Amino acid sequence: MKARLTIKMLIDIGMTGILLFLMAYALVGEAAHEWLGVSMFALFVLHHILNTGWIKNIGKGKYTAFRTVQTVLAALVLCTMAGSMISGIVLSRHVFAFLPNHGGQAIARTVHMLCAYWGFVLMSLHLGLHWNMVVVMAGKSAVFQKKAAKWICRALAILIAGYGCYAFGSRQIGDYLFSRKMFAFFDYSESLWWFILDYLAVMGLFVFVGYYAGVFLRKNHS
Numbered sequence: 029m030k031a032r033l034t035i036k037m038l039i040d041i042g043m044t045g046i047l048l049f050l051m052a053y054a055l056v057g058e059a060a061h062e063w064l065g066v067s068m069f070a071l072f073v074l075h076h077i078l079n080t081g082w083i084k085n086i087g088k089g090k091y092t093a094f095r096t097v098q099t100v101l102a103a104l105v106l107c108t109m110a111g112s113m114i115s116g117i118v119l120s121r122h123v124f125a126f127l128p129n130h131g132g133q134a135i136a137r138t139v140h141m142l143c144a145y146w147g148f149v150l151m152s153l154h155l156g157l158h159w160n161m162v163v164v165m166a167g168k169s170a171v172f173q174k175k176a177a178k179w180i181c182r183a184l185a186i187l188i189a190g191y192g193c194y195a196f197g198s199r200q201i202g203d204y205l206f207s208r209k210m211f212a213f214f215d216y217s218e219s220l221w222w223f224i225l226d227y228l229a230v231m232g233l234f235v236f237v238g239y240y241a242g243v244f245l246r247k248n249h250s
Contacts, residue, residue: 059122086099093248115137115140118130118132153238160243188229
């Protein structure tokens with residue numbers, strides 16, 4: 029059981045890391061982006077294989093507010109992942125270049141961008157809903173049982189979320205989410221790691237929102 033949980037955590041960490049680099053499309057290069065996308069999809073499939081028990085129980089039992097939101101969010105993440113993969117195959121110039129070109133690249137490009145940015149937000153919220161597991165595990169440590177450590181972590185979370193709000197605006201992520209911009213802008217002189225840190229902060233913002241939404245929903249058992 030411990031080995032299975034460790035594997036699941038490693039897969040989730042891997043998906044989180046890959047997701048951040050996928051957002052840096054132009055900075056990592058087209059070929060690397062495609063291979064990262066394939067790796068992400070493979071880990072996504074493994075994630076679902078390891079969570080077949082949860083999937084089998086979707087139609088069973090009572091649906092609380094938390095379970096309803098969790099299930100809807102998981103379904104939306106699945107849709108964005110499928111949309112990203114299908115549109116990515118259509119746009120592929122490297123990994124799937126051997127496939128015949130049937131056109132539709134303009135539509136595929138729009139779908140790919142929407143699924144990429146909405147997938148990023150939804151996956152971050154999904155991670156936030158399950159962040160309680162991290163909090164519980166950390167709480168078992170002697171260090172995190174001290175009040176000072178808890179308040180330091182809360183302050184750090186607020187700082188990350190606050191900077192995430194700034195990065196969300198400065199990176200114009202809202203424009204990409206709602207198709208106000210059809211092409212992603214990249215500053216090629218910018219450091220890849222600075223870009224990753226900004227997107228990590230935005231992810232932190234939505235993890236923060238997801239976590240506290242989960243806390244609120246768990247209190248509502250109806």
